[in-house]
Amino acid sequence: MTKIKLSEKQESIVNLNQGAYLVLASAGSGKTRVLTERIKRLSDSIDGKILAITFTNKAASEIRERLGGSEKISKNVFVGTFHSFCQSILELRFKLLGYKKMPHIFEEDSDRLELIKQAIKSVPFFKEIYDDLEPKKKNQYTYNALQFISTVKRDVISAEELAESSENEEYQYLFETYQDILKSNNAIDFDDIIRLIYELFTNNEAVANLYRKSYSFICIDECQDLNKLQYFLLKALSGNTIKDLMMVGDPNQSIYGFNGSAPTYMQEDFVRDFQAEKITLDENYRCSKSVIEASNELMNLNVEAINYVIDGIFEITPVDTEVKEAEFILNKIKELINLKTHDDIEGEINYEKISILARNKFVFKYVEELLKEEKIPYYFKSGNVGIKFSSISMKIFDLYFRIKINPLDRLHLNKLENILKVKDVYNFNELQDSKHPISLNINNIINDCSIDNLHLKIEELKKLFNDLIVDDDEKKLTLDELEDFANQLIQYKKQNLRPSLDGFKSAIALGLTNNTSSKEKGICLSTVHTMKGQENEIVFLIGMDDGTFPDFRAVNKGGEELQQEKNNTYVAFTRAKRFLFVTYPKRRLMPWGDYKSKTISRFLKPLI
Numbered sequence: 001m002t003k004i005k006l007s008e009k010q011e012s013i014v015n016l017n018q019g020a021y022l023v024l025a026s027a028g029s030g031k032t033r034v035l036t037e038r039i040k041r042l043s044d045s046i047d048g049k050i051l052a053i054t055f056t057n058k059a060a061s062e063i064r065e066r067l068g069g070s071e072k073i074s075k076n077v078f079v080g081t082f083h084s085f086c087q088s089i090l091e092l093r094f095k096l097l098g099y100k101k102m103p104h105i106f107e108e109d110s111d112r113l114e115l116i117k118q119a120i121k122s123v124p125f126f127k128e129i130y131d132d133l134e135p136k137k138k139n140q141y142t143y144n145a146l147q148f149i150s151t152v153k154r155d156v157i158s159a160e161e162l163a164e165s166s167e168n169e170e171y172q173y174l175f176e177t178y179q180d181i182l183k184s185n186n187a188i189d190f191d192d193i194i195r196l197i198y199e200l201f202t203n204n205e206a207v208a209n210l211y212r213k214s215y216s217f218i219c220i221d222e223c224q225d226l227n228k229l230q231y232f233l234l235k236a237l238s239g240n241t242i243k244d245l246m247m248v249g250d251p252n253q254s255i256y257g258f259n260g261s262a263p264t265y266m267q268e269d270f271v272r273d274f275q276a277e278k279i280t281l282d283e284n285y286r287c288s289k290s291v292i293e294a295s296n297e298l299m300n301l302n303v304e305a306i307n308y309v310i311d312g313i314f315e316i317t318p319v320d321t322e323v324k325e326a327e328f329i330l331n332k333i334k335e336l337i338n339l340k341t342h343d344d345i346e347g348e349i350n351y352e353k354i355s356i357l358a359r360n361k362f363v364f365k366y367v368e369e370l371l372k373e374e375k376i377p378y379y380f381k382s383g384n385v386g387i388k389f390s391s392i393s394m395k396i397f398d399l400y401f402r403i404k405i406n407p408l409d410r411l412h413l414n415k416l417e418n419i420l421k422v423k424d425v426y427n428f429n430e431l432q433d434s435k436h437p438i439s440l441n442i443n444n445i446i447n448d449c450s451i452d453n454l455h456l457k458i459e460e461l462k463k464l465f466n467d468l469i470v471d472d473d474e475k476k477l478t479l480d481e482l483e484d485f486a487n488q489l490i491q492y493k494k495q496n497l498r499p500s501l502d503g504f505k506s507a508i509a510l511g512l513t514n515n516t517s518s519k520e521k522g523i524c525l526s527t528v529h530t531m532k533g534q535e536n537e538i539v540f541l542i543g544m545d546d547g548t549f550p551d552f553r554a555v556n557k558g559g560e561e562l563q564q565e566k567n568n569t570y571v572a573f574t575r576a577k578r579f580l581f582v583t584y585p586k587r588r589l590m591p592w593g594d595y596k597s598k599t600i601s602r603f604l605k606p607l608i
């Protein structure tokens with residue numbers, strides 16, 4: 001890895017000593033770089049431990065990679081997301097939180113929707129409303145109920161506050177019922193992971209003190225994304241003991257408002273509660289002159305381009321339809337690849353140096369079709385997610401695996417019963433006559449699996465799938481998914497000294513074992529949210545028509561939601577190191593067959 005010479009300003013932040021600091025820095029100013037160098041310096045010079053929190057597994061592994069794997073760093077520095085930090089505590093202390101066995105994470109939205117549906121049906125007030133709704137409205141209702149549960153958790157709303165703020169006690173019942181159902185499955189959801197540890201630190205002074213004494217410094221990246229629960233967790237962890245915290249963030253990159261995040265937790269609460277000193281960093285090391293100028297104009301900023309020698313490209317191109325947009329992009333890509341080199345781009349221009357970004361994944365439809373047709377390699381960038389199997393045999397395996405390691409998990413047991421159309425998923429005769437007789441063999445294989453023999457079980461499964469699956473496409477898909485699972489096991493064992501099946505399942509759910517870099521071959525297609533914190537040489541930002549980006553719902557709501565869309569456009573712009581090509585269709589094909597006229601995104605109007 002090339003050694004970067006830090007600027008004077010960056011160096012001064014790296015060398016700050018004790019105290020609380022808020023580093024407000026614009027995109028590409030080297031926030032992550034500075035934070036990493038600071039952690040490195042601290043770990044060399046102090047004896048205590050350092051807690052470094054990021055918002056994505058990808059960012060955490062990048063920081064870990066840059067820190068290197070010396071024994072001192074491995075022992076003294078914890079780098080991870082809020083979820084992985086809290087999960088590591090939960091695995092040790094779940095009994096203190098009222099669980100007899102380690103609770104399992106229900107990570108999939110579909111699982112949580114199923115649970116909230118059960119909760120709605122057990123509270124008469126909600127059941128009555130729900131039963132009278134048309135099917136489409138039922139889905140929206142369930143989704144809204146789930147949002148309500150999340151809000152209660154993320155906004156740290158207590159039972160009393162809930163009772164006071166709602167029109168009646170029914171909402172409190174709904175919340176409690178959902179939690180009870182989770183608990184009866186010995187399960188938790190993502191928000192619970194942080195909420196439980198916040199409760200532990202708040203209610204158990206002795207345990208909180210253990211962690212307070214253990215960590216001397218806390219560093220947090222991307223703090224504009226903090227929500228109330230995460231900020232409260234940090235406060236509860238710090239207590240009156242930890243006073244050395246550094247938060248770095250960029251209010252202009254605040255794009256997770258829909259998750260309860262707000263830059264005010266760093267800019268107001270942190271500054272007030274910790275008497276934090278504010279420092280600004282307004283240089284841009286990432287982007288070319290053209291990209292910085294466009295971003296400055298977009299956000300009305302005055303960021304300095306350090307790399308002024310590189311002009312780069314910023315272009316906005318209107319195209320007739322989405323099909324034409326896809327053709328334009330494909331032609332441009334071919335042109336760039338044929339160029340092989342360009343003075344502005346380091347090394348050969350290849351597919352890995354190109355990213356295509358959009359507001360949401362639906363925008364990629366025609367581009368993806370063309371990439372496939374032209375046999376150009378590409379992949380979809382994934383966020384903090386675990387594995388989602390699509391082959392039927394791996395789905396069955398996953399469900400057996402879940403109920404094997406968490407026998408209280410009725411939710412997945414029911415799912416398995418439904419897939420197999422059996423009453424008892426362990427009954428030999430029923431399985432043999434079931435819709436998927438392979439389930440009998442799968443069940444036999446994982447019946448006595450343990451973390452020590454799981455790799456052997458995977459080999460048995462491989463043989464089974466090879467022998468029994470007839471359809472070639474299905475066989476390939478199943479074997480690919482099994483291999484992915486096997487790779488995740490290897491990753492997990494590398495990361496954990498005391499591995500367990502429970503721990504492995506949680507690590508998968510948190511996306512900690514997902515080695516994405518091996519799958520990231522070719523052109524990267526990503527939503528802007530998922531690309532946050534990352535960069536590429538050449539970026540295409542597509543579908544920049546008003547109503548798509550900004551999203552029409554934000555346009556209708558206006559205010560903060562619209563501002564977040566603008567911030568999201570800024571995040572998209574500043575992912576480009578050298579070239580940024582922006583496109584929008586002047587007409588969009590609607591699902592019912594008509595074309596609708598479109599205009600350029602309101603944010604881009606001043607730039608044309």
Ligand SMILES: Nc1ncnc2c1ncn2[C@@H]1O[C@H](COP(=O)(O)OP(=O)(O)OP(=O)(O)O)[C@@H](O)[C@H]1O
Pocket residue numbers: 004005006007010025026027028029030031032033034250253285286532533534535574
């Ligand atoms: N002093 C420096 N000299 C040269 N390059 C640098 C320097 N500091 C940072 N960089 C490079 O600039 C780019 C942006 O750095 P980094 O990702 O740390 O920024 P950031 O502020 O976290 O970005 P963002 O918030 O936009 O995701 C990286 O490619 C990094 O290696």
